[in-house]
Each structure stands twice: as C-alpha cells, then as structure tokens.
Amino acid sequence: MVMRDSLERYAVYIKDLVKIFGRDVVAVDRLSLYVEPGEIYGLIGPNGSGKTTTLRIISTLLRPTSGEVYVFGINVIKDPIRVRSIINYLPEEAGAYRDLTGLDFIRFMLSLRFSGPRLIQAVEEAVSIADLGNDIKRPVRTYSKGMKRILALSTVLASKPRLLILDEPTSGLDVEKSIRVRDLILRYNREHQITIFLSSHNMLEVEYLCRRVGILYKGRLIAEGSPEDLKRITLSRNLEEVFVKKVAEIGS
Amino acid sequence: MAVKILLERELKLIIRNPGFIIGLIFIIAFYSFIGKMTGYAVETSVREMYTASIGIINRDSSLFAQRLVEDLNKTFGGRIYSVSSVEEGLRRYGYVLVVPENFSLIENFTNRSQVYLYQKIDKIPSTTTLSTQMSSLIAGSINNIIKDLLIKMRGYSPEVMNKSVSVYSEVLFRDKFISQGVLMSITGFSMFLAFITAFIMMMVGTFSTQLMVFEKIEKAFEMLLAQPIHRRDIVIAKLISSVVQSLLMGAAYLIGMFLMFTSMGSAATSSSQPFSSENYTISFSINDLIVYTGAGAQILLLIGVILVLGMIYVGALGIIAGLLASDERSAGYVGGPIAFFFLGVGFAMMFISPPLDYTVAFISSFAVVPAIVYVITGSLLNDYMFIMLPLIGVSIPPIILIIIASKIIDRDIVVTGLRIRRKMLRRT
Numbered sequence: 001m002v003m004r005d006s007l008e009r010y011a012v013y014i015k016d017l018v019k020i021f022g023r024d025v026v027a028v029d030r031l032s033l034y035v036e037p038g039e040i041y042g043l044i045g046p047n048g049s050g051k052t053t054t055l056r057i058i059s060t061l062l063r064p065t066s067g068e069v070y071v072f073g074i075n076v077i078k079d080p081i082r083v084r085s086i087i088n089y090l091p092e093e094a095g096a097y098r099d100l101t102g103l104d105f106i107r108f109m110l111s112l113r114f115s116g117p118r119l120i121q122a123v124e125e126a127v128s129i130a131d132l133g134n135d136i137k138r139p140v141r142t143y144s145k146g147m148k149r150i151l152a153l154s155t156v157l158a159s160k161p162r163l164l165i166l167d168e169p170t171s172g173l174d175v176e177k178s179i180r181v182r183d184l185i186l187r188y189n190r191e192h193q194i195t196i197f198l199s200s201h202n203m204l205e206v207e208y209l210c211r212r213v214g215i216l217y218k219g220r221l222i223a224e225g226s227p228e229d230l231k232r233i234t235l236s237r238n239l240e241e242v243f244v245k246k247v248a249e250i251g252s
Numbered sequence: 253m254a255v256k257i258l259l260e261r262e263l264k265l266i267i268r269n270p271g272f273i274i275g276l277i278f279i280i281a282f283y284s285f286i287g288k289m290t291g292y293a294v295e296t297s298v299r300e301m302y303t304a305s306i307g308i309i310n311r312d313s314s315l316f317a318q319r320l321v322e323d324l325n326k327t328f329g330g331r332i333y334s335v336s337s338v339e340e341g342l343r344r345y346g347y348v349l350v351v352p353e354n355f356s357l358i359e360n361f362t363n364r365s366q367v368y369l370y371q372k373i374d375k376i377p378s379t380t381t382l383s384t385q386m387s388s389l390i391a392g393s394i395n396n397i398i399k400d401l402l403i404k405m406r407g408y409s410p411e412v413m414n415k416s417v418s419v420y421s422e423v424l425f426r427d428k429f430i431s432q433g434v435l436m437s438i439t440g441f442s443m444f445l446a447f448i449t450a451f452i453m454m455m456v457g458t459f460s461t462q463l464m465v466f467e468k469i470e471k472a473f474e475m476l477l478a479q480p481i482h483r484r485d486i487v488i489a490k491l492i493s494s495v496v497q498s499l500l501m502g503a504a505y506l507i508g509m510f511l512m513f514t515s516m517g518s519a520a521t522s523s524s525q526p527f528s529s530e531n532y533t534i535s536f537s538i539n540d541l542i543v544y545t546g547a548g549a550q551i552l553l554l555i556g557v558i559l560v561l562g563m564i565y566v567g568a569l570g571i572i573a574g575l576l577a578s579d580e581r582s583a584g585y586v587g588g589p590i591a592f593f594f595l596g597v598g599f600a601m602m603f604i605s606p607p608l609d610y611t612v613a614f615i616s617s618f619a620v621v622p623a624i625v626y627v628i629t630g631s632l633l634n635d636y637m638f639i640m641l642p643l644i645g646v647s648i649p650p651i652i653l654i655i656i657a658s659k660i661i662d663r664d665i666v667v668t669g670l671r672i673r674r675k676m677l678r679r680t
Binding site (some may be wrong): 021054057059060061062063078081082085087089090091093094095096097098099100104105108109111112113115152155165245 | 253254257260261265470471472473474475476477478479480481482631664667668
C-alpha cells in the first residue's frame with residue numbers, strides 16, 4: 001500500500017484500474033502505472049485499447065469501476081474539483097464554439113480558471129501560442145481543423161497546469177502543424193515543468209516526445225519503459241516493432 | 253462567478269446564431285398563417301349549428317309571446333321544450349330560455365327588451381364559443397320572428413323597425429351564476445395564456461436540449477467538463493440561457509398570436525353578423541380577469557409564477573435529454589416529443605374541458621398548462637384548493653428535474669452518451 005505522502009510524489013498514480021462499460025465491455029483491465037512529475041509519459045495502443053478511457057478517468061470525466069487513481073496525491077473520485085484545478089485536458093478532436101471568435105474562446109476557457117491580471121496574462125500567452133494573426137478575431141466556424149486544434153492546445157498550455165493530459169494531440173494534423181504542436185509540448189514541458197500524459201497512435205511521435213511509454217492492448221498494460229529500453233529488450237528498431245512483438249507474445 | 257462567465261458565453265452563442273434570427277421571423281409568419289387557417293375553421297364551425305335542445309319558460313301569457321315561442325320552435329326544428337324552472341331546464345337540456353313577463357308589451361321592442369338564456373357548465377369551460385353562437389342564434393331568430401309578428405299582428409311597417417331584442421346570457425358554472433360575456437372573456441384569456449405558456453415551454457425544451465447537444469457537437473464539452481468548476485453551474489447556466497432565449501422568442505410569438513387572433517376575430521364576427529348578436533364577442537381582457545376572478549392583480553403574478561416554473565421544468569427536461577444524447581439526432585428524438593407534448597397540451601386545453609376535480613387539478617398540473625386554467629378557475633369560483641394544488645403540482649417536477657440533471661452531469665453517460673461505443677473491448 002502506497003502511503004498518501006508518497007502518492008504526492010507522483011504526478012499520476014494508478015493502481016489496479018478497471019473500467020467496465022455496461023455489463024461486460026471492459027475498456028481498462030487492472031491497469032497500474034505511475035507518471036513522475038516533469039516527465040512526458042505516452043500511452044500507445046490500437047483503437048479500443050483503453051487509452052482515451054484512461055485519460056478521461058484521470059481527467060475526472062469518467063469514474064472507474066474499481067481501482068485507485070491519484071493526481072499529485074489527490075484522489076480523482078473523492079476530490080475531482082481539486083484535481084481539475086491542477087490539470088488540464090485536451091480531448092481527441094477537441095473543438096471550439098463555432099459562433100465565438102478564437103479570442104472569445106480563449107478568454108472563455110481561461111476565465112474559468114483565472115481572473116484579473118492573471119487572466120489577461122494567460123489570454124495574451126494563449127494568443128501568442130495560437131499565433132493565428134488576425135484570424136484570432138474571426139469566428140471559429142471559419143477555422144480549419146488544424147487552426148482549431150492549435151486554438152484548443154493554446155488554451156490548455158497557457159493555463160500552465162501541473163499535469164497536462166493530451167489525447168492524440170496531433171491526430172488529423174498535417175506534418176507542419178504536427179511538428180509545431182510537438183515543439184510546443186516539449187517547450188512547455190521544459191520551460192514550465194508541466195508534466196505531460198499523452199496518448200497517441202503515432203508511435204514515432206511518442207518515441208520522439210516521451211521519456212517513458214506504456215503500451216496498452218485490450219485494456220491491459222503489456223509493456224512499459226523508456227523507448228530505448230523497450231527497443232533494446234525486444235530487439236526492435238522502433239516502437240512499432242516493439243508493439244507488434246509484444247502483441248504477438250500475448251497471442252502466443 | 254462561473255455562472256456569470258458561462259452565461260456570457262451562452263448569450264454570445266445565441267445572438268451570433270443566424271438560425272435563431274430566422275426562427276424569430278419564421279414564428280411570426282407561421283402563426284399569422286395558422287391564424288388564417290383557424291379563422292376558416294371557426295367560420296365553418298359557426299355554420300354548423302348545434303342540435304342542442306332548449307328548455308323554455310314563457311312568463312308572458314300574451315298571444316304574441318305564444319306565437320313567438322311556436323315560431324321559435326319551428327325555427328329550431330322542434331327542439332324547444334317547455335320547462336317549469338331554470339334549474340329543471342338546465343338539468344334536462346343544458347340550455348334554458350326565459351321570456352319575461354310583459355315582454356310583448358314593450359313598445360317597438362327597444363334595446364332594453366331582453367330574453368334570458370341560461371347555460372349549465374360543470375367542467376372547465378374551453379371553446380365556449382359554442383354557447384356564444386347559441387346566444388347569437390337565439391337573438392337573431394327572435395328578432396326575425398318579432399319583426400314578422402309585428403308586421404302580421406300589429407301592422408307595423410318594416411321600415412320603422414330598427415330596434416332589436418337582446419339576449420342576456422348567464423352561465424351556471426358549478427354553483428355560481430356568471431355573465432356569459434365575462435366567462436367568455438376570462439375563458440378566452442386563460443386559453444390564450446395556456447397556449448402561450450405551452451409554446452414558450454416548448455421552446456425552452458428545444459433550446460435547452462440544443463444548447464446541451466451543441467456543446468457536444470462542437471467538441472468543447474469535454475474540455476469544459478475538465479475545468480475546475482461545479483458542473484451544476486453548467487446546468488444552471490444552460491437553464492437560464494434557454495429561459496432567456498425562450499422569453500425573446502415568446503415576445504415574437506406574442507406578436508404572431510395577436511396577428512392570428514386578429515384574423516380569427518374578424519372571421520368570427522363576419523360569420524355571426526346574420527344573427528345580429530351585439531352583446532357577446534370573443535375578447536381577451538386582462539381587466540375582466542383581474543376584476544371578476546376576485547384575485548385582483550395577484551392572478552397575473554400567479555400566472556407568471558406558473559410560467560417561470562414551467563420554463564424551468566421543461567428547460568431541465570431538455571437539458572437532461574441533451575446530457576443523455578450522444579448526438580443531435582438522438583437529442584431530436586428525445587427533445588422533439590417533449591416539446592410537442594407541452595404544445596399539444598396547450599392546444600388541447602382550447603378544446604377539451606377538464607373536470608372540476610382536485611386530484612385532476614393536482615396531477616394535470618404536472619403538465620403545467622392546465623395549472624394556469626385551474627388557477628384562473630379557482631379564483632373565479634373562490635375555491636383556493638384549485639389555486640394551491642396546481643401551484644404545488646407545477647413546483648414539484650422542476651425541483652426534481654434540476655436535481656436529476658445535476659446528478660446526471662456528474663455521470664459517465666454525459667461523456668459516453670446513451671450509445672455504448674463499439675470500440676470498447678469485449679471481455680471474452
């Protein structure tokens with residue numbers, strides 16, 4: 001049993017997490033992992049492996065069926081509002097309100113966390129991150145998918161949470177915008193010591209960004225470690241090969 | 253603080269939505285059209301006269317009065333029956349016509365010449381335009397018969413007879429005699445209020461469902477749920493926002509309704525002209541409501557309270573529908589029937605007459621619209637149970653629904669929707 005004092009040392013601490021939808025649809029199956037403060041941790045796995053469900057539970061959007069989840073020592077079930085005050089969450093395909101301008105959207109989202117000079121500062125920072133020029137004053141309905149993604153990302157980065165949860169941060173983006181998003185993630189992690197917990201299909205991206213990686217398959221964590229360690233142990237050239245070999249191991 | 257911020261955002265979303273503006277214009281145009289259609293229907297119903305029998309008490313023993321009754325019976329196809337008292341006639345036939353003493357002695361039948369028509373109503377009056385038509389029919393028939401009789405029996409010249417007999421109508425409403433004109437005015441006004449309430453409520457339900465579902469469609473909902481705010485604040489902001497939207501739309505609706513009733517009123521007046529009824533017209537008088545219900549201006553306050561409670565009630569229902577829906581289509585499936593239910597109730601109240609029963613008053617008030625009609629009726633009859641029970645009935649559902657909505661928004665189903673995702677792993 002990990003004591004509460006030691007739980008606070010982890011940005012995320014998950015123990016025997018189970019999530020069952022309905023009667024028998026198991027999304028997450030006895031998942032245990034931890035994320036250290038300041039690191040970038042990546043969950044990889046195919047569709048339906050339980051990545052998004054895990055992130056939603058940490059973000060207090062879903063309740064676990066059983067198990068324990070702590071964010072900097074705070075129980076996500078017992079004290080969700082405190083958890084939300086130190087995290088921020090960028091869902092997969094996060095959008096924005098069509099009839100608001102980009103600036104209004106940034107101001108709205110950040111005003112739920114900050115007020116006064118701190119709000120003004122955060123809004124300016126988000127506008128700077130988004131880097132949309134005059135488009136920031138146009139309605140979101142005129143934005144491309146990439147612009148919306150950057151806009152949503154800018155609000156969560158500018159809020160400078162202790163833990164930032166990103167679900168498929170570059171999903172559907174072109175190469176140029178994907179690189180920009182990755183650079184922003186790395187920059188805020190290094191400059192502001194923001195712990196990042198992300199999920200991705202893109203294993204090369206995860207390899208590039210993350211210090212440690214967890215591979216989820218059918219709701220279970222089938223491998224975990226640094227990308228280099230995982231490649232070395234499985235004699236693989238990249239994480240994709242690691243994934244294929246680990247899945248084959250389970251199958252056999 | 254969170255509510256204020258959420259509300260500001262909601263209002264921006266409303267006023268920047270072109271669909272909302274188009275909706276305002278559509279409602280005005282649509283209800284003007286409905287007014288013309290309803291006017292046509294009223295005109296048709298006026299032509300199709302009833303086959304109701306009428307009890308008659310002739311207190312004028314003159315030959316003139318006897319001939320009047322005989323000719324009236326012929327005009328009504330033999331449906332006039334002599335009765336000994338108003339009470340007996342009302343019990344047996346529902347209508348009683350009284351020809352007063354010395355009726356035929358009045359020189360030239362001046363405007364002061366009156367017959368009396370009584371009607372019995374044991375339920376809440378609805379489209380009592382029917383009884384108005386009966387009054388008009390009797391008035392017109394009597395005037396025509398009297399003209400004939402004056403010419404035949406007294407040798408009057410038709411040119412000098414520009415006076416007419418009027419029909420003074422009273423309604424025995426449960427155990428209270430009320431002037432038909434006043435009852436018509438109050439009933440008409442209560443129907444008008446009931447329908448407006450139903451419509452505004454329908455809009456609240458639709459708007460609140462939309463507000464919740466569009467939050468999901470625009471894919472910012474999960475980001476919002478992850479913010480450090482109480483989720484019940486989201487419910488409250490949505491609720492207030494949908495009520496504000498509905499009040500704006502309701503104002504447009506009022507304009508449309510006035511246009512509609514203008515069309516209806518002119519159609520009804522033109523169709524009743526042949527009967528020369530000059531005493532009773534359909535009117536919607538706030539003054540009558542205040543003066544005759546005995547509740548004073550408080551009646552307007554009571555109606556306002558019911559309207560607001562109804563809006564919160566349906567708004568909460570719509571929010572629950574939106575919270576449960578996984579997309580706009582499923583929201584439409586849930587929200588549509590809710591909206592049309594309340595509109596249907598409002599429309600039905602114009603045609604059905606619910607019984608004067610406490611239990612029915614309480615239970616039917618869960619549908620909000622009947623509460624308005626019962627509260628007005630209770631004021632009219634000085635029966636406070638018909639005021640208190642509907643108020644209690646209409647207060648219970650919104651409280652329960654807000655609590656339910658606040659609980660639901662903390663549940664997984666808000667994120668997953670009613671549809672279970674196929675990509676979830678199935679345990680083998």
